[in-house]
Structure formats: structure tokens, C-alpha cells
Amino acid sequence: MTMFLKLGSLPLLGGNMTKKCASLKASKHKVFDVDGAGDAEFPSFLPKEVEKIKDPFARSLAKRIERLPVQMGYSKSCIMSSCVKPLFRQSNKTTPVVLLHCFDSSCLEWRCTLPLLEEAGLEAWAIDVLGWGFSDLETRPPCDMASKRHHLYQLWKSHIRRPMILVGPSLGASVAIDFTVHYPEAVEKLVLINPSVYAEGTGHLAKLPESVAYAGVSLLKSVPLRLYANMLAFNSIPFLTILDWTNVGRLHCLLPWWKDATVSFMLSGGYNVISQIKQVKHKTLIICGEKDQIVSYKLVVKLHSELSNAIIREVYDSGHLPHVDNPKWVAKLIANFAEDDAGVDAKSPFCLAQVTASRG
Numbered sequence: 001m002t003m004f005l006k007l008g009s010l011p012l013l014g015g016n017m018t019k020k021c022a023s024l025k026a027s028k029h030k031v032f033d034v035d036g037a038g039d040a041e042f043p044s045f046l047p048k049e050v051e052k053i054k055d056p057f058a059r060s061l062a063k064r065i066e067r068l069p070v071q072m073g074y075s076k077s078c079i080m081s082s083c084v085k086p087l088f089r090q091s092n093k094t095t096p097v098v099l100l101h102c103f104d105s106s107c108l109e110w111r112c113t114l115p116l117l118e119e120a121g122l123e124a125w126a127i128d129v130l131g132w133g134f135s136d137l138e139t140r141p142p143c144d145m146a147s148k149r150h151h152l153y154q155l156w157k158s159h160i161r162r163p164m165i166l167v168g169p170s171l172g173a174s175v176a177i178d179f180t181v182h183y184p185e186a187v188e189k190l191v192l193i194n195p196s197v198y199a200e201g202t203g204h205l206a207k208l209p210e211s212v213a214y215a216g217v218s219l220l221k222s223v224p225l226r227l228y229a230n231m232l233a234f235n236s237i238p239f240l241t242i243l244d245w246t247n248v249g250r251l252h253c254l255l256p257w258w259k260d261a262t263v264s265f266m267l268s269g270g271y272n273v274i275s276q277i278k279q280v281k282h283k284t285l286i287i288c289g290e291k292d293q294i295v296s297y298k299l300v301v302k303l304h305s306e307l308s309n310a311i312i313r314e315v316y317d318s319g320h321l322p323h324v325d326n327p328k329w330v331a332k333l334i335a336n337f338a339e340d341d342a343g344v345d346a347k348s349p350f351c352l353a354q355v356t357a358s359r360g
Contacts, residue, residue, distance in 0.1 A: 043067075045082075046134060047254035049247065057111040058248045061126075065107065065134055070155045072141055081155055082134035083107060084126040087118060095188050095338060096123040098156070098164045100172035102321070103196075104220065104262065106133040106252045109169070113323040116331035122338060125160065127152065129175055131261035133252050143261045144268030149179050156186050165338055169193035169323060170295070174271040181276045190284040191334055194295045194320050195303055197277060202270035213263045220262070221253035277306045284310040285337045287330060289318035 040063040042050050050062055061084060068085075069078035084107050086096070097117060101109045107126035117124040128135055130151035131143030141147045152175070156164065166187050168176030173195030180187045208216070219225055226246045252258060284307050288300045304310050315322040315329050323330040 043134075045136065047251055049254055050251060053247055053251070054244045055111070055248055057115075058108050061108055061111040061114065067134075067136060068155065068159055070151060070158060072147075072151060072154060077139060079130070079140065079151065080136040081130075081151065082128040083155070084110070084114065085159075086123045086125060089123060094123060096125060096160055096162055096164045097334060097338065098160065098166050099124065099126045100129060100166070100168045100175050101126075101132070102169050103171035104132055104253075105249065108248055108251065109321070110323065111248075112327035113331050113334075116327055117334060120331060120335040122335060125164075127155065128252075129172070131265050132258075134255065137255075137257040137261055140257065140261065142268060143264040145178060145271055148175060148265075149182055152179055153183050153186065156183075163188040165189045165191060165334070167191040167193070167334065168195070169321065170196045171199075171271060173197050174199075174273045177273045177276055177280055178271065180282060181273075181279045184282070187282055189337065190280065190282050191287065191337060192284060192303070193287045193323060193330070194289055194292050195286065195300065196295050197273055197303060198299050199271070200274065201272040202266050202268075205266050206269045208267070210263070210267070213266055214259065217259050217262045217266065221250055221258070223247075223250070226250050277303065278308075281308055285333065286310055286312045287322060287333055288312065288314050289320055289322040289325065290314055290316050291318060292320045294320045 042063055043065055045067065046062060046065065050059075053059055053062070064084045065082055066085065067080035067082050070081040071078050099107070099110045099114065101107060107128050110124075110126045114124050114126055130140075130148045131137070141151075163185065164187060166176045166180065166189075168174070168191070170193070173192040174197050176187075176190055176192060177197060180190060205213070205216075223246060226249055227243060286300060286304055286307075288295075288297065300312065304312050313333050315326050315333075318325040318329075
């Protein structure tokens, strides 16, 4: 398991979500069906195992996943790329919010936060990074850093077409930084959540024999490994709930090309954006979970010091995935940031000065 944490955190979809998402269900969502009711069906391209998922927020968001054509330029064919589009498009005067995901995860990571962003009136997109998620990759380019970057740009250029607030959690922060440095005109602001940006790629994993890499990747999608990771990360969560979250987190691994795409990424060397960090000039919000056990708080502070225009906000009682643990606060922070409002009060996530003082 430690080996794969070096690639980026496993998508541990859990935490105190039972209580914190329950409030979403009780509220009156005008734009999001949290119970998955009605006549909507799951897209036919999702693995059939989606029917077994019980989490109502995951089921509802899964029904909204669709595939959009993205021309990569390496052939005349398009990659049918998976994402969740906004329920409504805003005017050109507003800034779209584009949500990436962690290493080896999918847009389902945003199942609780995305509807809250929509309630706040934001145009929210949840995008699957090339090689992960639910895109049709039967015919695909290499799934290295350059291809992931180019794919995201072509998707933005074809379908979003306005400077965006780009949100990257964990390894997704590296995706966001790399993209911003290469296509600064496409990004208005950055939001980095528990950013994993100081890893030097996949390290020695890039030198593994291909057969060993495939064996390791097979382990990565196993239920025992992902279930064990969830059980280590969270306490007092019923076993059946953890099992359900595990099934949400590994659903994309059941697509036939997932293994090839993940090995391609691993052997390519992965993400190393250390030299790019100081090149980012965009206004940046760094969100960190108070109880994150994966990304060191010292590295978060280091990132803040190396970015020329960044602020930090901490989410209380939250781990590595605060957009899952505490979607209410993450949505509020992103919405306030979109409106150029720091949004800190006595009961909110702490500002940098408060965090520093509390941690010594």
C-alpha cells in the first residue's frame, strides 16, 4: 500500500460523510436529486456494478456522467471523455469551476460537494483525468503527464471555453499546477486541496519491468487493499458503509482499459511539478484538512510560501479528502473564493495565522 501512496493518495471515499452529507438530503435541492429518484438511469458505459452502490449521492451523480468528444490531435478520432456537466450554463460574465480528482479516482469523488456548488449558483464541471474515470479509452494515447495535460486542454477548449477556477485535490493539485503553467490563459484561479505536489513522480516504480508493473496495478484495484485503506483512515464507520465507499472508489477500475492506462502512467514517471510551482502567478486557495495523515502540513506551508499569490484555509475535523469529509465547508470556501471573499469567521475553517498558531 505504501508503494501506491507515492503515486498519489488512494481515493479513500469515506470519513464523517454519513452525518455531514445527511444534511444535504434534508435540505431542498432544486437542482440535484440526492436520492437518485425519478426515471433517470445509469449511463450504459458504466460498469454494471454501479447498480450495487448504495450511497445515494454517488448514485445520483453517476446518473449524470456523460461522455463528450475530445479531439487529441494524434488521429482523426475523438476520445469520448467522461465528465459531469453543469445542469445549467452561466453567462460569459461568470467563471466556471472545474473539479479534478485524486490519483486513480473519478468524478464521483465530488458527489457531495458538486451539488452544493450548484446551489451556490456556480457552473460546476467534474472532469475525469485522462487514464482514470469512465472515458472510452479502447483507443488511447499514452497516459503520461503531457497527454493528460493536452487532453484537459482540448476538453476545455472544445466544451468550457472560458477561463476557469481549476480545483485539484491531492495529486490533482499537480495536474492543476502543470496545466496552469502550460496554459495560463485557460485558468483564472486555482484551488488546491491537500496538495500532493512535492513527489518526484513515480520514482523507482517507473523502472519496474512491465510484468511487475501490471501485477502491482492489479493489486491497486483489489477490494482488500482499498477496504484496508479506508478502515485505516476512518474510525467508527460501519463496515458495510466502508465497503460501499470502497466500491464507489474502485468502480472505474472495472473498465477493461484501466490497467493498461494506469501502467502507462506509472512507467511514464508520473507527475513531478516541483520546478513549476514558483511559475504559478494565479491567485490560489489552498485548502487543507486538519487531520490529513497523507500530505504533511509542513509541505502545505512550504507550497504557500512558494506561490506568489496564495492563501490557506483549514477544514476542521477533516482528513485528506475534505470535499468528501466536509463538503459544506469546502463548497463554501470555493464559492467565497470565486467571489473574491476569504469567507473566514469564528466558526469557519481557520486562516493561515490561526492554523500556524494552533500547530505551533
